Amino acid sequence: MDTTMLVVTTDFHSAVPGGRAMLAAVRQWRARGALVVDAGDFFGGNAFHEFSDGRVEERLLAELYDALVPGNHDLADLMRLADPGRFPPVVCANLRPPDEFGGRWVSSLLLPEREPRVGIVGYLGQQAFETIPPTERAGFRFVPPTADLIATERDRLLSEGADVVIGVSHTGFAHDVTDQEHGWPLKLVVAGHCHSPSYHWASAGRHVVKAPEVGAGLLRIGLDPTGDHTFSNETFTPSANVPPGLDGLEEVLTEYAVWGGERLGTLSARLDTREDVARVLAECARTAANADGFVLNLGSLRAGLPQTVTRQSLMDCVPFDADLVLVDSTHPVETVLAGARQLGEAPIASTQTASGTSACAIATTSYLAERLGLAARPAVPPCTLRDTLTDLVRSPHE
Structure with a gap:
C-alpha cells in the first residue's frame, strides 16, 4: 500500500x-x-x-x-x-x-x-x-x-x-x-x-x-x-x-437459529415499525403498572414485530430491557414528555385522559426515570418491558 x-x-x-x-x-x-x-x-x-x-x-x-x-x-x-x-x-x-x-x-x-x-x-x-x-x-x-x-x-x-x-x-x-x-x-x-x-x-x-x-x-x-x-x-x-x-x-x-426460533405467540396483526409497537406497548405497560399515564422512550425499541412472534423477533424489538416503575409524585404527562425530549429522547405516552396537562400518576421505565431524575418505585408486581411485551404476544392457550 x-x-x-x-x-x-x-x-x-x-x-x-x-x-x-x-x-x-x-x-x-x-x-x-x-x-x-x-x-x-x-x-x-x-x-x-x-x-x-x-x-x-x-x-x-x-x-x-x-x-x-x-x-x-x-x-x-x-x-x-x-x-x-x-x-x-x-x-x-x-x-x-x-x-x-x-x-x-x-x-x-x-x-x-x-x-x-x-x-x-x-x-x-x-x-x-x-x-x-x-x-x-x-x-x-x-x-x-x-x-x-x-x-x-x-x-x-x-x-x-x-x-x-x-x-x-x-x-x-x-x-x-x-x-x-x-x-x-x-x-x-x-x-x-x-x-x-x-x-x-x-x-x-x-x-x-x-x-x-x-x-x-x-x-x-x-x-x-x-x-x-x-x-x-x-x-x-x-x-x-x-x-x-x-x-x-x-x-x-x-445454535442461535434454534434458540431464536422458539415461538412465543401471535399478534392480531403485525406491527410493522417500532413506533407501532411503542404505542401498543405503552398502553399495555400503563395497564400493567396501574397508572394514569405511561411514558416510554422510543430508543428502548429497535424494530417492529411480525404477526407470529419468536424469541429472536421479540428481543430484536426490545434489546434493552428495563423495569417498569411508578413515579412517586404526580406530574402532567406533557411535562414529562418535554423533559425527555430535552434529553434527546423520543418519548411516546399512553394516558387515560385526552389531555396530558393535568397532574396524574405516571409510570415509566427505570431507565427514563433515572435520566429525568424522577424518584420512583418498582411496579407491583414487578414487571419489565419484555415481560409486558411477552404477555401481549402470547396466545391465550400459551
Whole structure:
C-alpha cells in the first residue's frame, strides 16, 4: 500500500448474523495490511447479543481489530471480558474505567507501525455517556471531551512519532461537524453514535466521516501525511455469501437459529415499525403498572414485530430491557414528555385522559426515570418491558 489504509466500522450492535459479509471484508483488509478500528457500540442492540452474552463479539474484536473506542452500549461487556489479555486496546481520552477493568485502556494510541504512522484519539460524547444506565456506568470517571483535552492528546502522539492523528468519536455525526466548524484540533474525525444518513462532511481540509451502521458496511480511509486522504464506503447485503469456514461462525449461528426460533405467540396483526409497537406497548405497560399515564422512550425499541412472534423477533424489538416503575409524585404527562425530549429522547405516552396537562400518576421505565431524575418505585408486581411485551404476544392457550 502506498498509504496507510485504515478500515473503520461503527455501531455494529452485535449484528453478527447479517454482518458476516462485512466481517469477512474486514478480515480480508486486515490480511492485506490494513489497520482496523471500531468507533463504538460494537456490542448490544439485538437478539444475538442476548444469545451470545457478548462472547462471540469479544472474539471477533480480538481477532480482527487493532483498537476500539467505547460506545454507550459497550461498557457492560467491556467489564466482563472473558480473555482481556487478547482484547485490543480501548481508546478514550475522557473516560476512565473502574480498577476492575481487566484489559488495556488508553487515552490515545499509536497504531501498529505503517507508513505514514497513525495515531488515534478516542472520545465519548456527554449525551452518549448520559444515556448509559447508571448501573452500567458505575465506577467510570467521565469528563467532557474538550478541545484542550483532545489537543493535548494530539500533541503527545505527534511527539511520539505520529505522522497523522485522527479523532475517533462516539459523539454523533452532527455534533462532530459542529466541532469542526469551530476549529476542532483534529482535522479528520471518524464519527459514531448517532445513526444518520450522512457519511462525509468536508470543508477547507476538514472532514467528518462515518461508516455504515449495523453491519451494513465499512469505511476505508487512505491516510496521507499531507492531508490528501481518500475515503470510500464499502457496503454489503445481509444475504451476501461468505465462504464456508472463513469465519468459524457456522456452528454458533446454527445454535442461535434454534434458540431464536422458539415461538412465543401471535399478534392480531403485525406491527410493522417500532413506533407501532411503542404505542401498543405503552398502553399495555400503563395497564400493567396501574397508572394514569405511561411514558416510554422510543430508543428502548429497535424494530417492529411480525404477526407470529419468536424469541429472536421479540428481543430484536426490545434489546434493552428495563423495569417498569411508578413515579412517586404526580406530574402532567406533557411535562414529562418535554423533559425527555430535552434529553434527546423520543418519548411516546399512553394516558387515560385526552389531555396530558393535568397532574396524574405516571409510570415509566427505570431507565427514563433515572435520566429525568424522577424518584420512583418498582411496579407491583414487578414487571419489565419484555415481560409486558411477552404477555401481549402470547396466545391465550400459551
